Amino acid sequence: MGNNRVNQLENDVLFMDPTEQISIAVKERINKRLSLLLTENDNLLATIKKNRLFFVTADGFSEKKLRHLLTEDMQNDKKASYVLISKDTPSFELLPFLEYSVGGIVSLSFLERYMDIVLKSLLLHEIFLEPSLHLELINEIQKKRDKKRQINRLQLIEESHCIFSEKEMDVLQLILDGYSMNEIARKLYFANSPIATHVGAIMKKLNANDRTTAVRKAIENGLVVAKK
Structure with a gap:
């Protein structure tokens, strides 16, 4: 079959x-x-x-x-x-x-x-x-979408494990979802200090200085797909 x-x-x-x-x-x-x-x-x-x-x-x-x-x-x-x-x-x-x-x-x-x-x-x-x-x-969706309608999700591709550790992938996915550092720590049951360490490692690997740049670099490097 x-x-x-x-x-x-x-x-x-x-x-x-x-x-x-x-x-x-x-x-x-x-x-x-x-x-x-x-x-x-x-x-x-x-x-x-x-x-x-x-x-x-x-x-x-x-x-x-x-x-x-x-x-x-x-x-x-x-x-x-x-x-x-x-x-x-x-x-x-x-x-x-x-x-x-x-x-x-x-x-x-x-x-x-x-x-x-x-x-x-x-x-x-x-x-x-x-x-x-x-x-x-x-950006186009954000301009046109209704306030009650959520933006399409950006999802980290499976192949990203070649670059990031499992914990780094979890943290980066939550960054893509728009969560703050404190929210990420609560979701992953971590203290802020380990989260900051993972974020620092992600920034270094993406050659980014802040979370916004990290998201942009992840997209530009083909590490993210937009899901309908």
């Missing part, structure tokens, strides 16, 4: 690339990595809601054509999720496309370099935004 599911997803990875920006080698690698991720992580199979992934080179379409394409396809295919690929660093103008069934916005170079992280986030969370877009998105 698991193998059938892997094959189905692999067969349903499609590319809308009229200007042929994505090489055949990269397309084959995307298929291969998706198949391996699903084979190695059985829990992913139970969580996937979208069983088709469309990688669309946004630069290959006019804005009007891209909107028409996404609107038409979204009405006909509820199981599809779209990833917009840009040749260069994605621009803020692509963010409004998130109102469609777009689960990812990323540059081709970032996708090639961090393919496993991007694909795993798309499978688990149905979203991946290149880190350069996170702050802009959060």
Whole structure:
């Protein structure tokens, strides 16, 4: 049953690339990595809601054509999720496309370099935004959101354990959630002194002087994903 599911997803990875920006080698690698991720992580199979992934080179379409394409396809295919690929660093103008069934916005170079992280986030969370877009998105949400509506959560990725200890990851996640030092200490049942030690270690590893800069550096370094 698991193998059938892997094959189905692999067969349903499609590319809308009229200007042929994505090489055949990269397309084959995307298929291969998706198949391996699903084979190695059985829990992913139970969580996937979208069983088709469309990688669309946004630069290959006019804005009007891209909107028409996404609107038409979204009405006909509820199981599809779209990833917009840009040749260069994605621009803020692509963010409004998130109102469609777009689960990812990323540059081709970032996708090639961090393919496993991007694909795993798309499978688990149905979203991946290149880190350069996170702050802009959060600022935009903050401007428009209703006071009663909570901001989307910034979540530290699992791969961060290669940089931070388990306690440092717990502390950094609470910093991302907006908690103060005293609140973090209460939540983790620590005194303020050990928390300060962990925060100091986090600041040093992120080359940051304060909590705000630490959050920005975590986002810029691709250590955070925005969850819908």
